[in-house]
Amino acid sequence: MKKIYSLIALCTLVFVFACNKDLPTELEFSSYEFNSNDPQGGNWKPILISAGSDLKIPVPTATNSPAYQAELAKTKSAIQGMTAGQRKTLVYWTNNPVVRWNEIALELIAKYNLIPGPNADGTYPVPNPADPQGPPAFPFAHPPYASRALAYLSVAHFDGLISAWHYKFLYNRAPAYQVDPSIPFAYHDQNIPAYPSDGAVVAAASRKILTAMFPLEAAYLERREKEHLESLLxxxxxxxxxxxxxxxxxxxxxxxxLKRASTDGMKNAQTNQVVGDSIANEAFKRFGWKWINQESPQRPVGLTPLFGKVKMWNVPNVEATRPPMPPKPGTPEFEADVKLLKEYAANSTAERRRITNFWQDGLGTYTPPGHWNDFAARFIVKYRLNTLRAARTFAYLNMAMMDGGISCWDAKYYYHYPRPIQLIPGFETIAGTPNFPAYTSGHSVFSAAGSEILAYIFPEEAKLVRGWAEEAAISRVYGGIHWSFDAIAGTQQGRNVAQYTLEKARVDGAGR
Structure with missing residues (x-):
């Protein structure tokens, strides 16, 4: 019990910082001066490719060539004819569109984070990528799906920008406003070569990745890409x-x-009732218990039972981070947790309810992984990271959280541990009943993994973000959704998972 009370004490200490956090739809920030331009960024170690030079582009024309001068005239003419609407859009995109495209991803996650309801006959339909219109519409952007979408988006940004940086400083072609000083520049002068456009890398990669993840938004994403590319010009x-x-x-x-995504195993994560029942029965043979869905009508199978078998980014295998067995029902440790949850239920406070609600991240939100992306975006702007370093931050953050989700879901369906509402007679939650086993807590794993990455990249914020992770963990206990050991083990699990990603970050050539 000492561990959980220590967790509560720490959450109390950090609550003064956390209580002012809001859930934004769009971060308000304008163009800012980067704290570095990282001229050696093209030599950093990417993730999907071996080096920035792997992606080929033509040698650019010289700025004094007729071809370039014609392009320059086209750019100047477009700027001279700019409308009020275009000026407003130019301000929106700023000089760090990595943050803006991440926000667009979070908006889509929230839009599609809607669990399919039952049919009239009591059966439950499953979203089908082959028929995204449905019903139900594809995807259901639950936390595992969200973590995966964000990981692929961020990794593509990072690798693409390493390549862009490689060519920028190889060819060193000056920006248009430096070649022709009569051309006004909308943002801060960063002294970064123009060819190729880093913003265009981000726009094109984002449109393609997000269209694959959210196929019904293809036309919307194409419009956003076009708008962004126009603003860059x-x-x-x-x-x-x-x-x-x-x-x-x-x-x-x-x-x-997307080639990696097509073979990572996600398409098999949501399985049928026969497989779901066999997973539950195997757990019962092993441990003598199994989780039973408490919904009515009852869904035939839990959420993504095979997400724990999806390919990980940096962890060698799920066994490497699988937590120890949870307490057996009826043992003193288990009964102590029953007493603790009953005490929380009987003595709810305004502070506990606020913590529970803030970290709920349920249906219609950008989920726990999205929550940590929002925190990252704010730190990126606060510390004035350039587009390459912003992409690096999101890439390591989202790889760690996706790996954390895979590790967590492995534990959930390996142990198949019942939730409090199943084992405590008459118990009621204040935060719903998720459709998957209890141990470990997904909020705890995602948050601890995310906090460790942010603590590494932003060491000034280490105490704060680790405190937020502890708060996210205890919020699920306050809500009656999880046992305290779900939160404690999940927090450690997330920290363990993050270390594998941090091993890669420490040797990628970027420094901290």
Whole structure:
């Protein structure tokens, strides 16, 4: 019991910081001066490719060539004819569109985070990627799905921008506004070469990755890409060939990311009742218990029972981070937790309810992984990271959280541990009843993994983010959804998972 009370004490200490956090739809920030331009960024170690030079683009024309001068004239003409609406859009995209495209991903996750309801006959339909219109519409953007979508998006951004940086400083072609000082520049001068456009890399990769993840949004995402590319031209930094080269890199790295995604096992994560029942029965043979869904009508199978078999990014296998067995029902440790949950239920406080509600991240939200992406975006802006470092932050954050989710789901269906509502007679939660086993807590794993990455990249925020992770963990106990040992073991599990990603981050050539 000492561990859980220590957890509560720490949450109390950090609550003064956490209580002011809001759930945004769009981060308000404008163009800012990067704290570095990382001229050696093209030499950093990517994830899907072996080096930035793997993605090929044409050698750019010289700035004094007739071809370039014609492009320059086209850029100047477009800027001179800019409308009020285009000026507003230019302000929106800023000079760090990695953050903006991450926000678009979070918006789509929230939009599609809607669990399919039962049919009239009591059966439950499953979203089908082959028929995204449904019903029900594809996808159901639950936490595992969200973590995966964000991981592939962020990894594509990171690798694509390493490639862009490689060519930027190899060819060193000046931005349009430096070649022709009469061209106004919309943002801060960062002294970063223009060819290829880093923004175009991000736009093209984002459109392609997110369209694959959210196929019903294809037209919307195409409009956003077009709008972004237009803003890049109107910024005064790029000419059309800068954009074309960036789009080429973005599309190529997105194709490589989606090739990995097509074989990572996610398509098999949601299985049928026969397989679901066999997983439950195997757990019962092993441990003498199994989770039973408490919904009415009851879904025939839990959420993504085979997500624990999806290919991980940096962890060698799920056994490497599988937590120890939870307490057997009826033991003193188990009964102590029953007493603790009953005490919380009988003595709810405004502070506990606020913590529970803030970290709920349920249906219609951007889920726990999205929550940590929002935190990352705020730190990126606060510390003025350039697009390459912003992409690196999101890539390591989301790989760690996806690996954490896979590890967590492995434990959930390996141990198949019942939730409090199943084992405590008459017990009621204040935060719903998730459709999957209890041990370990997904919120705890996602949050601990995410906090360790942010603590590494932003050491000034280490105490704060680790405190937030502890708060996310205890919120599920306050809500009656989880046992305290779900939260404690899940927090340690998330920290353990993150170490594998941090091993890669420490040797990628970027420094901290």
């Amino acid at each position: 109107l910024s005064g930094e790029f000419v059309p060939s800068d954009l074309d080269a960036g789009v080429s890199i973005g599309e190529e790295i997105a194709a490589l990311a």
